[in-house]
Amino acid sequence: MAAVTAQPQVDLREPKGWRRTRNRAATVAMYLAFVVVIVPLGFVLYTVIAKGASIISWSFLTSPIPVNVAPPGVGGMGPAVLGTIEITALATAIAVPLGVLGAIYLNEYGGRGPLARFIAFMADVMTGVPSIIMGLFIFTIWVLHFGYSGLAGAFALGCLMLPIVIQSSHEMLKLVPNSLREASYALGATKARVTVTVVLPAAIGGIVSGSLLAVARAAGETAPLLFTILTVTTANPNVFSGANTALSTEIFANADQPFLGAQARGWGAALTLVAIAFILMIAARLVTARFARYQH
Amino acid sequence: MSTVTQAGPAVPAGSAEALSERRPLGDRGFQVLALAAGLLVLVILVLIAISTTQQATSWFTTEGFKGIFSTNWNPAANKFGAMTFVYGTAITAVIAIVLAVPVSLAIALLLTEVVPRRRARPIVYVVDLLAVVPSVVWGLWGILVFAPWVQHIYASIGSALGGVPVLGALFGPPTSGASFFTAGLILAFMITPIVTSLSREVIATVPAIDREGAYALGATRWEMIRGVVWPHSHGGIVGAVLLGLGRAMGETIAAALVIGSSPVITSHLFAPGYNMPAVIANQFGESSGVFRSALMGLGVMLFAFTIIVNVFSRAVVARSARRMRGA
Incomplete structure (x- = not known):
């Protein structure tokens, strides 16, 4: 009996003094870091919405781009909206199928072989290649021979999107359980058929959501378009030939204009671009929530 | 893909050759297609290297190594030294x-140690918005x-620190709103999401049992982070x-717009400067000949x-992830 009472008292309360202070300080610092991030983000979004909302309207989104000296009420960004949609859609049509196919190679065919692992590694590295390099690259191999066009811009954006789509699709294909593949093989299906009719549908939610995020990233990019579409002010519905324009490059051109009208149109274009990126991001989240069968 | 080739009677059932010979053309075609798409990544990277280097040769032949390491950038006088921009990029x-x-x-x-997972998600969304x-x-x-x-804040910091030995050289006048520091600050906002999400992935690999062990020994959260999380994930x-x-x-x-577009090497962080991507973006359109080739060279x-940097970082991440799994 005496042995029980002799046991030392274990103090389970939070430690006092310097140790507690330091722990509290560290926790406060972590929350502060989050605040440090929210402030500029809020500042940017507030400015873009406040300055953009005053000019944006249906006619702003459809009217032709006026001369820079035109006052804020005149004209709009119609050609740039058209250009951004055309070029991004074309880039998506080029990069997403190739990216998904590449991911299929990495996960279904290459497996853990050296080539597949090397390609996966280089795809990771390629996501870090600056987007302006993609612009210079397409300028060199395409624009110098065939001239400026929306197609050249789409190639540059496609180069940017390709590794992102490969990366995200690869992650999603990894999550598909092997039992699905094995069951299909047991039914006598070929590998291509298993991949297209069983594995892809099982991962489609994640693949679509990853691709939407890649599109959101590409739609806002400026640097790859600078040297590939030339950024004219007239609308060019033909995406395959002739100089084109886009919201991002118009913002870049308007940002260092001294004219208030040009700046206002820049803010309107910025709000449009941010809205496009946000819509794509929210769509990606919705697709993930609704269709993703296997998640991390 | 839909054609089913009949296995000849001479082929013994179950042998490996029989299976591979039975693969229809569509099946093999799909594999080749997928392989080609995968190889496209390597092809693009190699083509980028070759084509841009080719475009840069006329700069290299006129300026040579001396040109690359020169700080004299003056397109009007056909002087294209790259070092100013390398310096700006580094700064x-x-x-x-x-x-x-x-x-x-x-x-x-x-996100990993303090807030519960349910409340972590909105924080992740907000950081990703950046x-x-x-x-x-x-x-x-x-x-x-x-x-x-x-720029007013820079100006008052500059006048306050102007006389201090080291700080004066970094933060003293001349000051300008568009400067190295503004560019660095905006770049910092832009890279925060990727650094956060990768660090989070790394920290998440710290075994729960190590965390719990530290807590069981009476460590505070901060002591646990320093004693367990940091050694595991640095x-x-x-x-x-x-x-x-x-x-x-x-x-x-972003850098092209806010860096100030002034090709000088200076220790003053609040002074306007220039870096490699910004000068390419701003001057490529009006360049030609050796000028354009020099910008390609910068590219x-x-x-x-x-x-x-990317190969190195991916290798480091992959190695530490492997070590974590092995541990």
Whole structure:
């Protein structure tokens, strides 16, 4: 009996003094870091919405781009909206199928072989290649021979999107359980058929959501378009030939204009671009929530 | 793909050859297609290297190694020294890293160690929003709103620190709203999401049993982070930081708008400067001949730098992830 009472008292309360202070300080610092991030983000979004909302309207989104000296009420960004949609859609049509196919190679065919692992590694590295390099690259191999066009811009954006789509699709294909593949093989299906009719549908939610995020990233990019579409002010519905324009490059051109009208149109274009990126991001989240069968 | 080839009676059932011979053309075609799409990544990277280097040769033959290491950039006099821009790229990227890494690490720790998973998700969304805002929008905000606002702060810091030995050389006058520091600061906002998410992935690999062991010994959360999380994950975090460095080096449009576009080498962080991607973006359109070739050369150097940084960072991350799994 005496042995029980002799046991030392274990103090389970939070430690006092310097140790507690330091722990509290560290926790406060972590929350502060989050605040440090929210402030500029809020500042940017507030400015873009406040300055953009005053000019944006249906006619702003459809009217032709006026001369820079035109006052804020005149004209709009119609050609740039058209250009951004055309070029991004074309880039998506080029990069997403190739990216998904590449991911299929990495996960279904290459497996853990050296080539597949090397390609996966280089795809990771390629996501870090600056987007302006993609612009210079397409300028060199395409624009110098065939001239400026929306197609050249789409190639540059496609180069940017390709590794992102490969990366995200690869992650999603990894999550598909092997039992699905094995069951299909047991039914006598070929590998291509298993991949297209069983594995892809099982991962489609994640693949679509990853691709939407890649599109959101590409739609806002400026640097790859600078040297590939030339950024004219007239609308060019033909995406395959002739100089084109886009919201991002118009913002870049308007940002260092001294004219208030040009700046206002820049803010309107910025709000449009941010809205496009946000819509794509929210769509990606919705697709993930609704269709993703296997998640991390 | 739908054709089913009949196995001849001579083929013994179950042998490996029989199975491979029975693969229809469509099946093999699909495999080749997938392989080609995978190889496209390597093809594009090699083509980037070859084509841009080719375009840069006329700069290299006229200026040589001396040109690359020269600081004299004067297109009117046909002088194209690259060092000013290499210096600017290094300065802005370092400012971005110094500002972004502590914040990113703190947020990553907040998400993994402090808030419950349910409440972590909205925080992740908000941090990711920083990456959703396009680069050009950061630039537009930076040059029209932030730079005019911040230049008074720079000016008062500059006049306060002007006489102090080391700080005066870094933060003293001349000051301008569009400067190295503004560019570095905006780059820091832009790379915070990627550094945060990679650090978070690395920290998440710390085994729960180690965490619980530290808590069981009576450690506070901060002591647990320093004693368990940090030793486990610092290798991977170095990789995440390097990846952020690569992004900061190559980020173009925001820097092009807010860096001040002045090709000088100066220790003054609040003074206008220039970096490699910004000068390419701003001057490529009106360039030709050796001038254009020199800008291409800057692009080649930028490509090489970012490839090196990225290969290194991915290798570091992969190695630390492997070690974690092995442990």
